[in-house]
Amino acid sequence: MQPRRELLSHRALGVxxxxxxxxxxxxxxxxLISLAGGNPWLADLPLEELSRIAADLVAxxxxxxxxxxxxxxxxxxxxxxxxxxxxxxxxxxxxxxVVITPGSQAAIDTACRTFGNPGDVVVVEDPTFVGAxxxxxxxxxxxxxxxxDEQGLIPASLEETLTALAAEGRRVAFLxxxxxxxNPSGALLPAERRDEVAAVCERHGVLIxxxxxxxxxxxxxxxxxxxxAAHRENTVYxxxxxxxxxxxxxxxxxxxxxxxxxxxxxxxxSAFIHASTYSQMLSTAFLTQLDWQGHVREVTDLYRERAxxxxxxxxxxxxPAVEFADPKGGFFLWATLPQGVDTLALMHRGIEAGxxxxxxxxxxxxxxxxxxxxLAYPFVDAERLVEGVQRLAPAVNEAVAEARTR
Amino acid sequence: MQPRRELLSHRALGVxxxxxxxxxxxxxxxxLISLAGGNPWLADLPLEELSRIAADLVAxxxxxxxxxxxxxxxxxxxxxxxxxxxxxxxxxxxxxxVVITPGSQAAIDTACRTFGNPGDVVVVEDPTFVGAxxxxxxxxxxxxxxxxDEQGLIPASLEETLTALAAEGRRVAFLxxxxxxxNPSGALLPAERRDEVAAVCERHGVLIxxxxxxxxxxxxxxxxxxxxAAHRENTVYxxxxxxxxxxxxxxxxxxxxxxxxxxxxxxxxSAFIHASTYSQMLSTAFLTQLDWQGHVREVTDLYRERAxxxxxxxxxxxxPAVEFADPKGGFFLWATLPQGVDTLALMHRGIEAGxxxxxxxxxxxxxxxxxxxxLAYPFVDAERLVEGVQRLAPAVNEAVAEARTR
Numbered sequence: 178m179q180p181r182r183e184l185l186s187h188r189a190l191g192v193x194x195x196x197x198x199x200x201x202x203x204x205x206x207x208x209l210i211s212l213a214g215g216n217p218w219l220a221d222l223p224l225e226e227l228s229r230i231a232a233d234l235v236a237x238x239x240x241x242x243x244x245x246x247x248x249x250x251x252x253x254x255x256x257x258x259x260x261x262x263x264x265x266x267x268x269x270x271x272x273x274x275v276v277i278t279p280g281s282q283a284a285i286d287t288a289c290r291t292f293g294n295p296g297d298v299v300v301v302e303d304p305t306f307v308g309a310x311x312x313x314x315x316x317x318x319x320x321x322x323x324x325x326d327e328q329g330l331i332p333a334s335l336e337e338t339l340t341a342l343a344a345e346g347r348r349v350a351f352l353x354x355x356x357x358x359x360n361p362s363g364a365l366l367p368a369e370r371r372d373e374v375a376a377v378c379e380r381h382g383v384l385i386x387x388x389x390x391x392x393x394x395x396x397x398x399x400x401x402x403x404x405x406a407a408h409r410e411n412t413v414y415x416x417x418x419x420x421x422x423x424x425x426x427x428x429x430x431x432x433x434x435x436x437x438x439x440x441x442x443x444x445x446x447s448a449f450i451h452a453s454t455y456s457q458m459l460s461t462a463f464l465t466q467l468d469w470q471g472h473v474r475e476v477t478d479l480y481r482e483r484a485x486x487x488x489x490x491x492x493x494x495x496x497p498a499v500e501f502a503d504p505k506g507g508f509f510l511w512a513t514l515p516q517g518v519d520t521l522a523l524m525h526r527g528i529e530a531g532x533x534x535x536x537x538x539x540x541x542x543x544x545x546x547x548x549x550x551x552l553a554y555p556f557v558d559a560e561r562l563v564e565g566v567q568r569l570a571p572a573v574n575e576a577v578a579e580a581r582t583r
Numbered sequence: 584m585q586p587r588r589e590l591l592s593h594r595a596l597g598v599x600x601x602x603x604x605x606x607x608x609x610x611x612x613x614x615l616i617s618l619a620g621g622n623p624w625l626a627d628l629p630l631e632e633l634s635r636i637a638a639d640l641v642a643x644x645x646x647x648x649x650x651x652x653x654x655x656x657x658x659x660x661x662x663x664x665x666x667x668x669x670x671x672x673x674x675x676x677x678x679x680x681v682v683i684t685p686g687s688q689a690a691i692d693t694a695c696r697t698f699g700n701p702g703d704v705v706v707v708e709d710p711t712f713v714g715a716x717x718x719x720x721x722x723x724x725x726x727x728x729x730x731x732d733e734q735g736l737i738p739a740s741l742e743e744t745l746t747a748l749a750a751e752g753r754r755v756a757f758l759x760x761x762x763x764x765x766n767p768s769g770a771l772l773p774a775e776r777r778d779e780v781a782a783v784c785e786r787h788g789v790l791i792x793x794x795x796x797x798x799x800x801x802x803x804x805x806x807x808x809x810x811x812a813a814h815r816e817n818t819v820y821x822x823x824x825x826x827x828x829x830x831x832x833x834x835x836x837x838x839x840x841x842x843x844x845x846x847x848x849x850x851x852x853s854a855f856i857h858a859s860t861y862s863q864m865l866s867t868a869f870l871t872q873l874d875w876q877g878h879v880r881e882v883t884d885l886y887r888e889r890a891x892x893x894x895x896x897x898x899x900x901x902x903p904a905v906e907f908a909d910p911k912g913g914f915f916l917w918a919t920l921p922q923g924v925d926t927l928a929l930m931h932r933g934i935e936a937g938x939x940x941x942x943x944x945x946x947x948x949x950x951x952x953x954x955x956x957x958l959a960y961p962f963v964d965a966e967r968l969v970e971g972v973q974r975l976a977p978a979v980n981e982a983v984a985e986a987r988t989r
Contacts, residue, residue, distance in 0.1 A: 181842050184790050186756070189697045189846040192853070219646045228642035236634035240625045243829035279685040279833065283855045290721060291595045295701070311853045315696060350592070384590050423649035425860030427685065436587050440595040447598070447721045449689045450714065453859050454831030 188295075188315050210532040210565035212487075215360065215508050216556040217420050221475055223467055230462045234455060246454040248446040250277025250430070254457040257464040258430045261416055264470065265392050266402035270414075270432050276442050279452040281390060281417040281429030282308050283445070285353070288386050288413055289316040290444040291437070293350035298342055300352045302330060304511070304540030304549065306360045306388065309353055318350055320542035327502055329364035330354060332373035339381040351384040351413070357401055358391040358507025361540050361551035365505050368401055375408040385412040390420045391507035393473050396481045410434045413441070418460050420508070421473050426456035476555070477506075484510065486559035487552060490566035496577040510552040514573070515580040518548040526572040532565040548580075594701075594721050616938040616971035618893075621766065621914050622962040623826050627881055629873055636868045640861060652860040654852040656683025656836070660863040663870040664836045667822055670876065671798050672808035676820075676838050682848050685858040687796060687823040687835030688714050689851070691759070694792050694819055695722040697843070697850040699756035704748055706758045708736060710917070710946030710955065712766045712794065715759055724756055726948035733908055735770035736760060738779035745787040757790040757819070763807060764797040764913025767946045767957035771911050774807055781814040791818040796826045797913035799879050802887045816840045819847070824866050826914070827879050832862035882961070883912075890916065892965035893958060896972035902983040916958040920979070921986040924954040932978040938971040954986075 182190065234242045249255070255272035262270040278284040285308070293299065295317035301309070303322030313320045323338040324331055335352070342349055354374070356366035366374070378385050385404060392400040405414035409432075417429035429452075433441045463469055484504040491501060491512065501512040514520065520536035527533055537549030554562055588596065640648045655661070661678035668676040684690040691714070699705065701723035707715070709728030719726045729744040730737055741758070748755055760780070762772035772780070784791050791810060798806040811820035815838075823835035835858075839847045869875055890910040897907060897918065907918040920926065926942035933939055943955030960968055 181840075183788070184698055184843060185846055186696065186698055186700050186703075188700075189850055192846065192849050214651070216651055219649050222645060222649065224641055224645040227645065228638045231641045232634045232638035235630055235637045239628060239630040239633065241831075243625050243628065243831040245620070245622055245830045279689075279855050279859065282853075283685075286854045290592065292590055292592055294592050294594075308853075308856065311849075315850060315853045382589070423861075424651045425647075425649040427855070427857070427859040427862075434587075437590060440591055440598065443598050443717075444595055444721060447688075447714075447717045448692045448854065449685050449833070451833070453685070453833040453862050455829075455865070456833075456859050456861065459861070 188317050191317065192315055208531060209528065210557065210561055210568065212532060212534045212552040212557065212562070212565050214556060215553055217424065218476055218479060218555050219423065221479070222472060226467055227463065230466065231459060234458050234462070238458070242455045242458045244454060246451050246457065248451050249442050250275065250452060251454065251457045251461065253461045255430070257461045258416060260464060261421070262414070262432060265389060265416065266400050267406045267414065267432070274433050274435055274438050276431050276433060276438070276445050277452045277457060278429045278431065278445055279449055280419065280424070280427040281388065281415045282312070283449060284415045284429050284431045285309050285386070285388065286312050287431065287441060287445045287448060288351065289313065289318060290448065291441045292384060293318045294348065297348045297350040299350050300335070300338060301542060302354060302359060302362070303542060304361050304537060305353065306355060307539045309388070310540070310542060322542055325364065327364060328370065329356060329359060329362070329366035330370060330374050332370055332377055335374060336377045339377065339383060343381065349381070349383045351386045352378055353386045353388065355388045356404060357389055358394060358505065360391070360507070361509050361535070362511045363502065363504050363507055363509050365401065371402070371404045372407065375404050375411065379408070379411050386415065387412050388415045390417045393421060394477050394480060394508070395506040396477065396484070397505060405432060410436065421469065422460060422463050426453070426460055428452055428456050428460045480508070480555050483554040483557070483559055483562060487554045487562045487566065490563040494566050494570040496574045498577050499573065508553055508555050510554065512550050512552065514548040514550070515577055516548055517580045517583055518576045519546045520548060520550045523550070523572055523576050527569045530568045530572055532568040534569070594723050597723065598721055614937060615934065616963065616967050616974065618938060618940045618958040618963065618968070618971050620962060621959055623830065624882055624885060624961050625829065627885070628878060632873055633869065636872065637865060640864050640868070644864070648861045648864045650860060652857050652863065654857050655848050656681065656858060657860065657863045657867065659867045663867045664822060666870060667827070668820070668838060671795060671822065672806055673812045673820065673838070680839050680841055680844050682837050682839060682844070682851050683858045683863060684835045684837065684851055685855055686825065686830070686833040687794065687821045688718070689855060690821045690835050690837045691715050691792070691794065692718050693837065693847060693851045693854060694757065695719065695724060696854065697847045698790060699724045700754065703754045703756040705756050706741070706744060706789070707948060708760060708765060708768070709948060710767050710943060711759065712761060713945045715794070716946070716948060728948055731768070731770065733770060734776065735762060735765060735768070735772035736776060736780050738776055738783055741780060742783045745783065745789060749787065755787070755789045757792045758784055759792045759794065761794045762810060763795055764800060764911065766797070766913070767915050767941070768917045769908065769910050769913055769915050771807065777808070777810045778813065781810050781817065785814070785817055792821065793818050794821045796823045799827060800883050800886060800914070801912040802883065802890070803911060811838060816842065827875065828866060828869050832859070832866055834858055834862050834866045886914070886961050889960040889963070889965055889968060893960045893968045893972065896969040900972050900976040902980045904983045905979065914959055914961050916960065918956050918958065920954040920956070921983055922954055923986045923989055924982045925952045926954060926956045929956070929978055929982050933975045936974045936978055938974040940975070
């Protein structure tokens with residue numbers, strides 16, 4: 178059947194399924210070692226206790242847990258989200274300002290809906306979360322990169338970016354940032370830069386959307402205080418159950434400035450009415466009845482070991498020209514190959530060799546050849562991580578060698 | 584805190600929380616008899632069996648049910664949705680063309696995203712589903728009513744509406760229709776009109792979004808065959824678990840024309856990645872392991888009784904000038920009071936008297952005074968339904984009498 182393009186909206190016509198996604202759809206299979214997905218490790222969840230809770234939620238509370246709930250989310254869920262945010266470093270989040278969403282992708286989407294007009298700019302790190310870029314694309318928002326270094330956003334550069342955009346007369350819908358263990362770069366924005374970033378944005382009247390799925394997955398010491406903590410009225414702060422509990426329940430949330438909450442909430446409700454009542458009650462039970470912080474510590478320990486195994490294997494088996502920083506937390510190791518290496522082409526060769534990563538192109542608003550790639554370690558045991566790196570090694574090292582001779 | 588209006592998108596500024604909603608937020612309490620909400624009756628679900636399934640999904644399949652899943656939805660869920668659609672009257676729905684969404688509100692929203700440009704028209708019945716109107720509003724789509732009668736859409740009028748819109752140079756994103764037991768009117772579009780509506784739309788190149796949450800809640804005989812059955816390539820067909828199982832799991836779906844599936848699916852994924860894996864597996868189990876059709880028959884019997892009790896009470900206690908048709912299925916009784924009666928004002932007086940309904944203004948794209956109202960019967964037992972009608976009677980009858988003297 179011929180696609181009936183005339184039925185599609187401009188935004189639908191503008192969405193291009195990435196080359197990366199097309200490959201994934203074809204390639205994903207049990208034979209492959211996947212260093213691609215951002216899946217958390219779930220086997221260490223207290224499944225027996227959770228199973229009893231899941232049963233009780235139906236047997237004893239089924240007429241509530243299976244029924245419609247309030248659009249903003251259940252109060253108990255919003256209170257539990259506030260407790261998670263307290264551990265993130267925001268001690269006084271008001272549940273009245275929390276909107277529960279079916280995953281934080283929907284919270285990003287709702288931010289676009291609430292704050293962005295077609296043609297507006299969203300300022301982003303380059304690289305940044307591929308799912309956010311997709312959403313910006315569908316809302317016809319231009320993702321404009323502001324320079325970063327290995328620690329993330331550079332306040333002085335952000336100042337320049339916003340000044341230049343203002344000079345061009347562009348409206349900036351918001352700055353989208355993942356300050357802690359960013360996806361995909363792993364960068365951890367230092368505390369002093371957080372306040373500077375907030376100050377730059379406030380000076381320019383630019384809202385911040387701070388996405389913090391990984392803040393508690395910190396390998397050394399406590400999480401850094403989120404930007405939102407001291408800049409509540411200019412920051413929409415996004416949290417999620419996906420990395421500390423379960424992505425399958427699809428529960429995320431936004432802590433919204435009081436002055437913007439009503440509009441954010443109504444936009445969310447127009448998109449999906451509310452997040453699953455059952456998922457909210459299961460998540461609330463996990464956060465109030467079980468030792469969730471113990472679980473986070475446990476998986477953080479596991480991820481630390483896996484990250485070390487992965488980094489060690491890259492160091493051992495890949496050409497030293499491949500640059501990367503040892504992960505300090507979060508889910509990802511970000512590697513930069515010599516200029517000119519096309520990691521999209523490399524991905525195809527990697528799949529033939531039996532392992533898959535995500536090429537850097539997926540994470541960049543800038544089209545063209547990218548020489549970066551992302552490796553994920555949480556879902557694969559150390560032995561298989563090493564095996565995956567070894568499988569990729571010939572293709573990687575050959576690509577590096579070819580780049581040298583150019 | 585002063586709302587920072589300059590941060591909001593045009594669409595967010597355009598969304599007005601309805602007067603109805605503001606009242607509901609204040610008024611809803613246990614003292615009130617609510618004839619307002621569209622909640623299904625859940626107490627007759629097989630909660631013990633479901634509870635065992637819910638437990639097993641965590642204990643035995645937790646690493647799957649709590650994990651990310653495919654963007655289009657689990658294959659088993661899409662197959663189960665196809666089985667539901669077979670009972671709806673679409674015997675051969677291809678699971679490859681089904682996209683699972685977190686409730687059908689999200690499927691409507693995705694249709695707007697995929698097919699609508701700002702300023703486009705969505706042709707609607709007046710009255711129509713308030714949630715759809717809200718979504719159209721946020722997407723800056725103009726809901727334009729085409730005339731209806733007590734049986735729903737009038738094909739000749741639809742022809743005129745589309746011709747007039749074409750003459751005005753307006754792009755029509757789609758026709759949004761609820762042909763079976765419409766919310767709120769309860770209208771059931773006759774079989775012959777269904778084909779005529781499809782033919783009119785095809786002639787004008789206008790896509791149909793057919794929303795069918797209530798089709799199986801038929802008080803007399805089998806469901807009427809959906810428009811989509813014979814007009815698959817021009818219809819996006821929406822189904823949901825909300826009325827046959829549970830709205831709290833937030834599982835709906837779209838059966839999409841093959842030529843438009845890729846764009847629809849990508850738009851959906853950009854909004855929410857995928858619907859809850861756990862909710863999908865629980866819904867699939869309900870549809871494959873339990874007697875779901877028996878449950879639908881049981882609640883349909885219950886709703887038939889309640890509808891009869893409600894209609895009888897209205898006939899007995901309200902002025903005969905209040906016009907309504909006995910519900911033939913679905914969730915709602917739609918009543919029309921004499922012209923000039925403002926049912927929004929009447930709602931306030933009703934709340935004082937201890938019962939609440941939804942005034943017609945909520946369901947209309949046309950602003951101004953509306954003399955219609957919606958009563959919902961599924962969630963309230965017959966005795967309380969009668970009590971609610973009695974509580975409302977003095978205010979209703981007084982308003983009718985006032986209208987007469989004008």
